[in-house]
Amino acid sequence: MLFEYVRKHTKVMQIGLFVLILPSFVLFGIDGYSRMQEKGAIVATVDGKEILQSEWDGYHQREATRIRETMKQIDPKLLDTPEAKFASLERLVRDRVFAAAADKYRITTSDNRLARDLGENEAISTLRKADGTIDMVRYAELLSRQGMSPEMFEEQVRRDLALRQVVGGISAASMAPQAVVDRSLGAFYERREAQILKFSGGDYVAKVNLTDPDIQAYYDVNLTKFQAPETADIEYLVLDIEAVKRSLKLKPEEVLAYYEANKVRLATQEERRASHILINAGKDATSAVKSAARAKAADLLAQVRATPAQFGDLAKKNSEDAGSKDNGGDLDFFTRGSMVKPFEDKAFSMKKGEISDLVETDFGFHIIQITDVRAGRERAFEEAKADLENELRKQLAQAKFAEYAEPFTNSVFENADTLKTTADRFGLVVAMQTNVRRTVAPGATGMLGNARFLEAVFSSESINKKTNTPATDVGGNQIASARIVKYSPARQLPIAEVKDRVRMLATTEKSISMAKADGEKALASIKAGETPPGLSAVITISRDAQGEARQPPKVVEAVMRADAAKLPQTVGAEVPGFGYVVAKVSKVLPREDSGAERATNERKQVSEFWGAAEGMAYLNLLKAQFKVDVKITKPAAKAPEAL
Numbered sequence: 001m002l003f004e005y006v007r008k009h010t011k012v013m014q015i016g017l018f019v020l021i022l023p024s025f026v027l028f029g030i031d032g033y034s035r036m037q038e039k040g041a042i043v044a045t046v047d048g049k050e051i052l053q054s055e056w057d058g059y060h061q062r063e064a065t066r067i068r069e070t071m072k073q074i075d076p077k078l079l080d081t082p083e084a085k086f087a088s089l090e091r092l093v094r095d096r097v098f099a100a101a102a103d104k105y106r107i108t109t110s111d112n113r114l115a116r117d118l119g120e121n122e123a124i125s126t127l128r129k130a131d132g133t134i135d136m137v138r139y140a141e142l143l144s145r146q147g148m149s150p151e152m153f154e155e156q157v158r159r160d161l162a163l164r165q166v167v168g169g170i171s172a173a174s175m176a177p178q179a180v181v182d183r184s185l186g187a188f189y190e191r192r193e194a195q196i197l198k199f200s201g202g203d204y205v206a207k208v209n210l211t212d213p214d215i216q217a218y219y220d221v222n223l224t225k226f227q228a229p230e231t232a233d234i235e236y237l238v239l240d241i242e243a244v245k246r247s248l249k250l251k252p253e254e255v256l257a258y259y260e261a262n263k264v265r266l267a268t269q270e271e272r273r274a275s276h277i278l279i280n281a282g283k284d285a286t287s288a289v290k291s292a293a294r295a296k297a298a299d300l301l302a303q304v305r306a307t308p309a310q311f312g313d314l315a316k317k318n319s320e321d322a323g324s325k326d327n328g329g330d331l332d333f334f335t336r337g338s339m340v341k342p343f344e345d346k347a348f349s350m351k352k353g354e355i356s357d358l359v360e361t362d363f364g365f366h367i368i369q370i371t372d373v374r375a376g377r378e379r380a381f382e383e384a385k386a387d388l389e390n391e392l393r394k395q396l397a398q399a400k401f402a403e404y405a406e407p408f409t410n411s412v413f414e415n416a417d418t419l420k421t422t423a424d425r426f427g428l429v430v431a432m433q434t435n436v437r438r439t440v441a442p443g444a445t446g447m448l449g450n451a452r453f454l455e456a457v458f459s460s461e462s463i464n465k466k467t468n469t470p471a472t473d474v475g476g477n478q479i480a481s482a483r484i485v486k487y488s489p490a491r492q493l494p495i496a497e498v499k500d501r502v503r504m505l506a507t508t509e510k511s512i513s514m515a516k517a518d519g520e521k522a523l524a525s526i527k528a529g530e531t532p533p534g535l536s537a538v539i540t541i542s543r544d545a546q547g548e549a550r551q552p553p554k555v556v557e558a559v560m561r562a563d564a565a566k567l568p569q570t571v572g573a574e575v576p577g578f579g580y581v582v583a584k585v586s587k588v589l590p591r592e593d594s595g596a597e598r599a600t601n602e603r604k605q606v607s608e609f610w611g612a613a614e615g616m617a618y619l620n621l622l623k624a625q626f627k628v629d630v631k632i633t634k635p636a637a638k639a640p641e642a643l
Helices: 002-008 053-070 076-080 082-104 111-119 136-144 150-173 178-188 201-207 212-221 241-247 252-261 287-306 308-318 341-347 381-414 420-426 451-457 460-465 495-527 553-561 596-625
Strands: 042-046 049-052 191-200 231-240 271-280 330-334 359-361 364-374 431-436 478-488 539-541 569-575 579-589
Touching: 042 053, 042 082, 049 053, 049 082, 053 076, 053 082, 053 451, 076 082, 082 150, 082 596, 111 150, 178 596, 191 201, 191 495, 191 553, 201 495, 201 579, 212 495, 231 241, 231 381, 231 420, 231 451, 241 381, 252 381, 271 287, 271 308, 271 341, 287 308, 287 364, 330 364, 341 359, 341 364, 381 420, 381 478, 451 478, 460 478, 495 569, 495 579, 539 553, 553 569, 553 579
Parallel strands: none
Antiparallel strands: 042 049, 191 539, 191 579, 231 431, 231 478, 271 330, 271 364, 359 364, 569 579
16 A cells, blocks of 8 residues: 555655645545435536536535635635536536546556655645654544545545546647737737826715715615624634643653653754855866965965964955955854855864864865854753753644544533533633624634634524534634624614715715716717817826826726727726726837746746646537536626626
């Protein structure tokens, strides 16, 4: 089995967490691609094999969890829309298509390829023991919390790597023709000259006169804008590494044994303080350059030996080490391993006050003077005891965290009406928080900044029963449970409480509407040959403009869509939250030179897009080959903002 290989080659096998080492299209929902004995409607078929509603639901749930973990600030409600759920179905179908292709074309993953892929991930480095090997017990526990054994994990990764190969070669091998790249970049970065006329809603505010019926009408149409969000007052517990550390009681003999095992590491190293004069002659320097440098250094060495007290002055005037010459060549204290080997070997063979012969390194020729010596010494047990106890507690806590997780989970379940019992058992403190909302607030930290924790708090069972939530793994070696003390559902705020806000929003909306109306009139008049007052001087508009030259995206896109063959041409754009902009486009300008480095990067990016497009085309061919039939209607796209 490959994990025998892992145990023997731990430096290579830095095995990552399942949720971290796989890309999204193979992260979840593979499950061997064998249909479980689940019931539910058939939502799609791939190669004659059915995908059930229950499989889709499970896949979407896991995808939503992954997204919440990687995008902490996302509103969970966005992941519960018909569009988001259908996107999960499309990814699930794609996974099944790749699996069918891998099976048909017998695409497999060798042990070496698997080992190399796993070895590239460092996310599991926290599972390493002091000797550098992977703690396989903790690793197995980590996988078990995800419902997997090491064998299952190995097979999962092996199969996912095979799936990547199905389409990866197409995208990687594709190359966009240079003419296509240049044409695409030229079109995207094209510049256009235009005159613009802005109609800002702010200029119309004074003209808006709203009556009470107007305000009431706006309130009635926009009720959702005037709601108090649901909130909860909660108490919660967090079991983490620090809590486990505090609960551990170390025996004196354990600490002493740890001290004996780490004496060498704890000992302070011998240190040398040196000054030097460097005459540069790199390892690639010619013989002539090296000879000249050696001669110059030899002359300086003779001066130093004649008047050792002048070492600092000679270093300031002659050393070519910019980092130390102003300090008279002083390099401060250093230990072994800090300097290049020839320099270090010489420095640690000298006594205080001694001056070296010429020392050649890859940098050139050095003259070294030892100005101080600090002997290394072994730290006494009592001196190191506090640090040792902290280190040992941390190591033991990491090893025992998984052992604490199960009794913690059981305790919050068995004592569902209170967290105090669990807190007392594990030496924890029950935290309190009022006015907690369902979504992560900007800048929130700790548990209140954890979407998974808030999801558990606002589950229907937690709200209705006000019992402890199930112990939730919130990441970072933390398990939490919470209980709602007081729940306030979302409620409609009466107009009397929000009338000023209603008036402000209604005024803003009306003023922008008035600005748009006048903007559209100006657009029509320019098209009719008139020249309304207020048109700006000619400016240059482009997609990559910066600073004051930058225009709103809606304006830029409207200008760039104007038919270059029919210039001058006038276009209009509604700018959300601002008003309306009219632009009279008069001339097309070529793109400015972007520099060789940027041009190379841009061509590379276009080629990558081209490869992605070819990969998608290949996927569509595979869908046709394996007779994909999606039985769910795709949700209608929302209408785009009007220009």
